[in-house]
Amino acid sequence: MNFHLKVWRQKDANSPGRLEDYEARNIPPDASFLEMLDIVNEDLISKGIEPIVFDHDCREGICGMCSLTINGIPHGPSTGTTCQLYMRKFEDGSTIYIEPFRAGPFPVIRDLSVNRSALDRIIQAGGFISERTGSAPDANSIPIPKTIADEAMDAAACIGCGACAAACPNSSAMLFVAAKVSHLNLLPQGKPEKDRRVLSMVEQMDKEGFGGCSNFYQCEAVCPAHIPASFIAKMNRDYLVASIKRTVGVMP
């Protein structure tokens, strides 16, 4: 297959970027999107042009390192991550636009690579259970209904790629935050810090410059881990309860 590529190139965070034209030739339909870029990069290197920088690692759809906005959509026209997108999904001879994830809190580092450390700082604000190594009771001492465990797992499946924020017209990271808040708040082990967690994570999200949710649901549509937007509603409830508790002064 052959494709005409328009690829965002940007030297560093402070330089302006622009779309460059490249040809991708003789691409096997079974190649992944990133393998297509590998082939293009080999060609660029042979011509003495610096290869396109893009983030990736596991290439299995689980580490969340790959990004890319493909034809305007974070992770492109697949239901998973960019690394799990295969070229057979594209029409032979078509033009493909490749840009970085676009969101204010994700500044471009170089070409297609962006800085997503804002997401780490949100987790640092409270996305954990304060348990010290060695202090845990026997794992079966607190039975957890299967439905609860399954729901927590649905939320915990988030791979932290940031596509939700990149897809959202408000650059909101609500789906990311809601997934972590729900995962931990659903479990009995996470209950003691439930209120504190939701308040500080949401506060940090605001501080990082992510916008609020106005129910566009673009996040859910692009999420490669299929995190349902219903978790956002759940988080809003948790947030409301915690805010009231804080206002009336009964926060644990």
Added chain:
Amino acid sequence: MTLDSKIPAGPLEKKWTTFKNNAKIISPANKRKFEIIVVGSGLAGASAAATLSELGFRVKCFCYQDSPRRAHSIAAQGGINAAKNYQNDGDSVYRLFYDTIKGGDFRAREANVYRLAEVSASIIDQCVAQGVPFAREYGGLLANRSFGGAQVSRTFYARGQTGQQLLLGAYQALCKQISTGGVQMFPRTEMLDLVVVDGHAKGIVVRDLVSGKISAHAADAVLLCTGGYGNVFYLSTNAKGCNVTATYRAYKRGAFFANPCFTQIHPTCIPVSGDYQSKLTLMSESLRNDGRVWVPKRKEDCSKHPSQIPEEDRDYYLERKYPSYGNLAPRDISSRAAKEVCDEGRGVGPGGLGVYLDFSDAIKRLGRKVIEERYGNLFEMYENITGENAYEVPMRIYPAVHYTMGGLWVDYCLMSNLPGLHVLGEANFSDHGANRLGASALMQGLADGYFIIPYTIGEYLTTQFGKKVDPNHPAFQEAVQSIEKFTNRLLSVNGSRSVDSFHRELGLLMWNNCGMARNRKGLEEAIEKIQKLRDEFWKNVRVLGQGDCMNQSLEKAGRVADFLEFAELMCRDALMREESCGGHFRTEYQTPDGEALRNDEEFSFVACWKFEGVNKDPTLIKEPLNYEFIKPTTRSYK
């Protein structure tokens, strides 16, 4: 020279307790004075960094990804073992110990493996308390599944994403410590050298992958938790960035590399489909719980659609050859059996390099819904990659490089021969001998980080009171300068071949000559070719761009330069080991029916290699393996 493994005296089941009772404790006020560098944020690194920080040490943690949560541990699918005996099926610490040591073909240390089995139960407690959403039964208790090489059900799992959930647990613990200021995190930072001062590991040299800046960090102890080196084969199930750089450069600074030839080829991966391919995808071994492996009995049937091949014309070769373990035979054995049937010309799919993994019986027995619940995401992944629906046609699988049992040598305290340098997780050699059982790597990574290093690091640190090194010590400057020089050298070759083209060529050579089956001739030939390829690399590699900014070709070039030296060490180790054991199969040493022929008389030792210079033969130092408590037997899964 002899190596002291520092194994405590006394009965096997008392060793760890004895050690802990006598371990050197550091007071809280003094802990604050010690600074520890942790390289790596996978299960081993994140759990160690978090726990050491909780204890009060000052920790700096490094990883090359943009976030510690993306370490390669995230990709583990199947599960984690623990001797909980929640299924009441006769499991025990001893049984987990014995299965692991037998699975490793009696090439691991008894004391280490016993300790691993002993702490395994605490890992599950710890993870559940952190909020890891393990699979549960309707009664609300934890569920288990079986894995290869065991006849009990002791594997805990979180759908097909166990590694992800365990790593997120450890990552969250790490985040908690980062938020208190106890851990300073350095993502997108690659360790490129170890700094040794007066024979002690006292720091590292790193490159900031965003700014390109090369700098040194000093500490009282260094922990390498940098994972495995499977990418020496280019194609493997590892993430693209996995490398040998951290451990190999420590080796070049004097740390011994142990058993480098012990690599694991996983039997259930999606077969290679073309030479553009950049990595191989694992299909979790848990699939073998319900899938049946077969190929056609006759070569002529290989091109037929599987549904056209009647039951009596199928060869369920694992069930036939290993009736008691069947489809759950250990990895090395299953991989070799697949290679054998394909070598006979009975493989299926493109190039005849594949075997079927068939779920039709399980679907008949349990219904599609149960299979979906158990493996839904794996089936989806398979369909996405191959375009085939495995509920309707059997999966095609083939072995692929997956895990490396070899690694830096460590003693019972997880310290290498270089004082101060500790090595955890897949990066060390310690617990899996010549073959690792499924679901044991996650267990080992977390055991090392949560439950072992916090107890053992005191043995070294208590000897270091008042011995802080000055970061202006000439050793730091020397190391920084040598890395700057190395980087400039890569950038200035300006040849005509890309880094990837060298890596691919090396990988193919290693797969053919140092892969599933090895022999003297092939290994000698490989060593010669590797040396030539290395020469060519330094004359003809093309790394464009500069060093003072993000430059992914430069990052890759450094890693491939190390693989090109390390590959030779692997071949030398494989050549020296004139026996077959576990994942190391020398065609010259096999039983008449094609099983591995171990030679305990001559090879019951850990092969530790000491660096003597590039293009110079390394020195072999042997750590004898003395089996005090069990008797090595011929490993049989028949």
